[in-house]
Amino acid sequence: MNPFEYARPESEAEAVALLAGEGTTVLASGMDLMPLLQKSVVATSRVVDISRVDSMRGIDPVNGGVTIGVLSTLEDIAYSPLLTEYPSLKDVTEGIRAIQVQQNGTLGGDLCHLPNCWYFRSGYGLLGRDNGKSLPEIGDNRYHAIFGNSGPAKFVSASRFAPALIAWGAQVRITGPEPNAEKWLPLEQFYHTPKTDRQGVTVLEPGQLLTHVWLPPAELQVSATYEVLEMKGLDWPLASAAATLDLDDAGRVRKATIVLGHVAPTPWLSLSAADVLVGQPVTPQLAHAAGEAAVAEATPLSENAYKVRLAQTSVKRALLKATNQLEGGL
Ligand SMILES: Cc1cc2nc3c(=O)[nH]c(=O)nc-3n(C[C@H](O)C(O)[C@H](O)COP(=O)(O)OP(=O)(O)OC[C@H]3O[C@@H](n4cnc5c(N)ncnc54)[C@H](O)[C@@H]3O)c2cc1C
Structure with missing residues (x-):
């Protein structure tokens, strides 16, 4: 492990000040970051431990929706009474x-x-390059991307909550790089496909920190x-899909948002699956057609064509689960 400074701020402004400059890293509970530091996959000049920043904790009702501090644990999310109307989050936990x-x-x-890509985790950088060659292109790519993989990034986004949160239209709050600066943006715009190893997987810049997620009112939508x-x-999913549906009184889909996970370098919004659904009640046949539409443009690599079928099935099953029709053996 390379030496680094360790700091434990107690406010967001203090955290942002400590994160200023290149090469600093945020530490939350460290379950993923610590092994990466130990193996020197991530090199840093300073680790900023945000676990004592209390303003980033808690799950609270705000503007008819719910704000979740990013220090909330997966258990906090699973048991919060404020999140019962957002069952797609509980499905993740x-x-x-x-x-x-x-x-x-x-x-x-x-x-x-950070991506679970084995080339990245073996020290070949986010893009998995060795002497200019893309290892996911020439090597084992069974867990890599089937969408958004025409550029140098072939890994898949690791987040398990992002698809469900994006399907709910979640916004995220970012603070920094100035001590009290803040902005909100849709979670889908938070993710970024890097073109070089120096870029990250999110739009966060040096000195910035993710602090909160806001969920809009559930308004009787199903998910x-x-x-x-x-x-x-x-284990990490091979593929996932999250669906949020606004249904009319007859059970027809007024609006659908379908987001796939673990299939592209970012969470993958499927507008074509949503188009298939609008105006009709969800049936197994329609859910199947939406799954087919979701993967129609997939571009699998040499060893991961099997993921296309898994992604298709994830969409179908997410839709059936959201509408209480999921049974064994589908
Ligand atoms: C051995 C092991 C196996 C695991 N396997 C699985 C598994 O199979 N499936 C699974 O879902 N989970 C798995 N996990 C858990 C996994 O690490 C998490 O999903 C967990 O949620 C990470 O949270 P953390 O607080 O520990 O993040 P950390 O490790 O502290 O941080 C993770 C990354 O996010 C960045 N970061 C954290 N918070 C912020 C913030 N507020 N702003 C900006 N950047 C931030 C960090 O810099 C770091 O790059 C495993 C953990 C371990 C130790």
Whole structure:
């Protein structure tokens, strides 16, 4: 491990001041960051531990919706009575079955999680390059992207909550780089596909920090997340889909937002799946057609065509789950 400074601020302004300059890193509960620092996959001059910044905790009703501080743990999200109207979030926490992760992992750590790409984690950088060659292109790419992979980035976005939150139209609050600067933006605009190893996976710039997520009012919309996991224990999804649906009194879809996870370098919004649904009641046949539409433009790599089918099935099952029609064996 390379040496670095350690700082533990108690306010957002203090955290932002400590994050100024290149090469600083935010530490939340450290479940992912610590191993990356130990293996020198992430090099940093200063680790800024935000765990004592109390303004970034808590789940509160705000403007008819709900604000979630990014230090909320996965368990806080699972048990909050304010989030019962957003069942697609609970679906995510139920998929993360390790108690240690549920009690310690933070929402911010999930949303800003670095890719699980094995080339990145073996020290070849975000783009997985060795002597100018793309290792995901010439090597084992079974867990890599099937969308948005025409550029140099082939990894998949690691966040498990982002698809569900984006499907709800969530906004995120960013503070910095000036001590009291703040801005809100839609979560889908928070993600970024890097073109070089020096760029990150989010739009955060040096000195900036993610502090809160705001969910709009649920307004009786229905939602679900469906994740395809290889193992039932601690595991990352091979593909996932989150759906939020606004239904009329006859059960016809007025508005649909479908977001796929773990299939592209960013969470992947599928407008074509939503188009298939609008104006009709969700049936198994329609859910199947929406799944097909969602993957029609997929561009799998040499060893991950199987993920196309998984993504398609995730969309279908998320839709059926949101409308209480999911049964075994679908
Ligand atoms: C051995 C092990 C295996 C795991 N396996 C799984 C698994 O299979 N599936 C799963 O879902 N989870 C898994 N996890 C948990 C995983 O690390 C998390 O999903 C967890 O939510 C990360 O939260 P954290 O608070 O620990 O993040 P940290 O490790 O502290 O941070 C993660 C990243 O986010 C950045 N960051 C954190 N907060 C902010 C912020 N507010 N603003 C800007 N950047 C920020 C950090 O700089 C870092 O790059 C595993 C953890 C361990 C230790």
